[in-house]
Amino acid sequence: MPDYPTYLGLHDLTKRVELLKEKLKPCTVCPYHCGTDRFAANTGRCGMGYAPTVSSWSIHHGEEPPISGQRGSGTIFLSGCPLRCAFCQNYPISQLRHGQEMSTDELGDLMLELQNRGAHNLNFVTPTHFVPQIVEALHIAVGRGFHLPIVYNTSGYDDLETLRLLDGIVDIYLPDMKYNDDLLAKRYSGARNYVSVNRRAIEEMYRQVGGLALDEEGIARRGLVVRHLVLPGGISGTREVLQFIAGLSTSIGISLMSQYFPAHRAADYEELQRKLTPQEYDQAIEALDHFKLTNGWIQPLD
Numbered sequence: 001m002p003d004y005p006t007y008l009g010l011h012d013l014t015k016r017v018e019l020l021k022e023k024l025k026p027c028t029v030c031p032y033h034c035g036t037d038r039f040a041a042n043t044g045r046c047g048m049g050y051a052p053t054v055s056s057w058s059i060h061h062g063e064e065p066p067i068s069g070q071r072g073s074g075t076i077f078l079s080g081c082p083l084r085c086a087f088c089q090n091y092p093i094s095q096l097r098h099g100q101e102m103s104t105d106e107l108g109d110l111m112l113e114l115q116n117r118g119a120h121n122l123n124f125v126t127p128t129h130f131v132p133q134i135v136e137a138l139h140i141a142v143g144r145g146f147h148l149p150i151v152y153n154t155s156g157y158d159d160l161e162t163l164r165l166l167d168g169i170v171d172i173y174l175p176d177m178k179y180n181d182d183l184l185a186k187r188y189s190g191a192r193n194y195v196s197v198n199r200r201a202i203e204e205m206y207r208q209v210g211g212l213a214l215d216e217e218g219i220a221r222r223g224l225v226v227r228h229l230v231l232p233g234g235i236s237g238t239r240e241v242l243q244f245i246a247g248l249s250t251s252i253g254i255s256l257m258s259q260y261f262p263a264h265r266a267a268d269y270e271e272l273q274r275k276l277t278p279q280e281y282d283q284a285i286e287a288l289d290h291f292k293l294t295n296g297w298i299q300p301l302d
Helices: 013-022 104-116 128-142 160-164 182-189 194-209 238-248 278-290
Strands: 053-060 073-078 122-125 150-154 172-175 220-229 253-257 296-298
Touching: 013 128, 053 104, 073 104, 104 122, 104 128, 160 194, 172 194, 182 194, 194 220, 194 238, 220 238, 238 278, 253 278, 278 296
Parallel strands: 073 122, 122 150, 150 172, 172 220, 220 253, 253 296
Antiparallel strands: 053 073
């Protein structure tokens, strides 16, 4: 296993930046391939132009234990999102796009600030539509002494070509697997071909970084951790999602989340207007055990 962060061994970060920026006009950064000129307007599927827009940045202690550790994860929340999840718990950031526009130079400074505050890693939340800008900012920050592992904390609805250009740059992938049914993904998240896009993305992430690997202090140094939010009424297709992950590798970290509550536009859908029942989450845990996915975490059901 290579030492981390792996991007420090790359000699082609400049070339990666060039290739990724070519995907901004017309925009093919996310799976929608909306074709917007991101240098000219904020009219793409994500609602964002070129300037990275940051909602907040902080030392975050609420991630999975190997991500947060004792010192916390240096988290940068990016505004906008290619998805339109009806139940999004961060909708002011993702859908209303609250945040502060900044240059890639300023984004690089944020990375260094979080490193100087003692973070274990640098954690980009909802990075999909800003990948070119993130890599450009990383290139700037590395020249100024940045050296933390990179966490790619994503919805899991990612473009395969874009992900391939992140090979050797991202150390830890932290994607969602939201659904096992394209019709439900379209209904609740406005996603096209969600299942195939998501699964190809997960396979590519695993190819790049493998299963979850920890250092001697129990901190994630490299690997794939999949988050799965269990939705009421079986909407999330939990058993099938876990079966797919197990078929890929039982070394993959799994975060089985019970924290669903009706947020944003969930009230528009009768089936989303309630929290999970204990029986629903117990069934999800049973599936986790059935497929021998023991490298992960469950949540208490509040």
